[in-house]
Amino acid sequence: MSQMTLSRTHAAPLTPGEFHRFDAAGQPFVYLVPSAGVFRLDEASLAVLDALAEADMTAEQITAALQPRFAPGAVIDRIGELEGIRALGPAGESNGQVPDVLPPKGFPLTTMVLNVTSKCNLACTYCYEYGEDAIVEQSTKPRFMDDETARESVDFMFAQAGSNRVVHLTFFGGETLLNFKLLKGTTEYARRRAADCGKRVEFSLTTNATLLRPEIIDWIVENEVGVTISMDGPREVQDGLRVFRNGMGSYDVILPRIQELLRRHESRPIGARVTLTSRNLDVITIYRHLTEQIGFWEVGFAPVTTASCRDYAIEDAGFDRMLGQFNELAYEFLEHAATDRHHGFSNVKDTLEEIHKGVSKAYPCGAGLGLMGVATDGDVALCHRFAGSDEHKIGSVSAGIDVERQYEFLEKHHINEKTDCSKCWARPLCAGGCYHEAHTRYGDTAAANLHYCEWIRSWTHTCLEIYGELAERNPDFLAHFDA
């Protein structure tokens, strides 16, 4: 008989399971790890967990400790329910990690990111493709993708899509619109192939907006292409780091082009994607400028990916400042969502959706699984950030995926392999963070991004509070995420 059986007598001490406690709208909640379930507690269940937070106790000791506040029967009921959801359990027994099971082979592709060119007409200081932390040796690869490679990529995408009815084709760069001719031909070909396969294809692209000429806007509108514009904020911010090769700022060039696109392109929401550095951390000013003055529907912020030694890298004090402003915007989002009004802070919306669905990740993102990046020469990499890096190649569009290499990657990067994450309550949502960030900081895609752990936990806590508050005040808003 196992030790486990022997310890499960009713006199066995109980210990708290793995969870994160938070309060919202005056109510107590738990976020369970690793299941990612969110439950609201009542007063007696909260008292049980509070008692156990002091020391492991048997059920008898807990009932005794909580008398006369709660009757023994009521406490035993709560212990049963809390044990059912694994918020507590017998001391000395494992709470159970996410099983070390790899995704099934032939996992269907949802999104293919096509790096149509590695050339860019801007020279942003922090660029991960050209800047000081570049990982791809640009001189060994063609600067522009050719039509044949693009068509092969589309064939590859539909072959890999398996049972997925809808596939997403994202054009990326360099500056994507430098290879506009290829985009036109590729979208036409992809539509034809989609019709042959009985699937639907959706297009999107990322651009720095410098080349948004009228004929390009026409094409975007006609093809209902989703557009994300890389832009950092008001003139003084944008022109600080997003510059042309001669050092001239790009703000005045892109502003009229963006305004024209926003005026004409109404079928898909247009978002701005802001890179935050130590030199531009004024999140709220940037947000107001991009939404209220320029008119973007959504704005997403991401800290710059860089080695810690760069002068634009964000250090601890910068992260605190950024987080403070993220929180302010997040609570502004809450007040809008509580009354069914739109708010464009996309970072909080993305996290709320993951909390609502109860996402518990074995991998931080879909790279190398449901998402792959294709380099200009047709090599397939984990994602667009690694496209063109021989070290991170997992196949090619002509020869297909090297399944052995792909699964070697998946084995090595599973959350259970990240010791540093094994005790962190935020791991169901974070799972160690971006592979590219880890590679840039630590030289290893499998490393956990320890430099922003505190920040991720704090941000996840804020999002849980907002989620709990919305669940109390306007649950219909959360139901939108079920669609």
Added chain:
Amino acid sequence: MKHLKPINRKASRIEAHLARDASGAAAAGEHQPEPHGSPGEEKDVVALGGILPEVPDFPHIPLGCSLVFFPGWEADETGGTAGLCQPVERDLFDCHLACFWPAHVPDQLNSSPDWTGKCAAAQKDWRKLDLIFP
């Protein structure tokens, strides 16, 4: 579930799963599993099909441990360690944390509180346990 309210989708699935378990057990004519501390049977005992007598608590004995020095645990039949029935690293944690037999490990209360900081799962991470030089 009467006292905990599932809020997100995953919580609803957990609740449905527990309800299914409970109704399945009821349909099979078995006793419903009772929470810890309640009188009566425990889940594992139900699975064995009978009621176990109360068993007094006694020291936890690590898996594979023997109370006397039999070959097979500390040394293999040739006197070496290559053919042990359990890898020697396995006892690093189980012996020093839970066993009445003290293992020689650094003082984690005073001088080396972070000795196991990088070793969350001994089976995988034991190589990360560093030597300590007093």
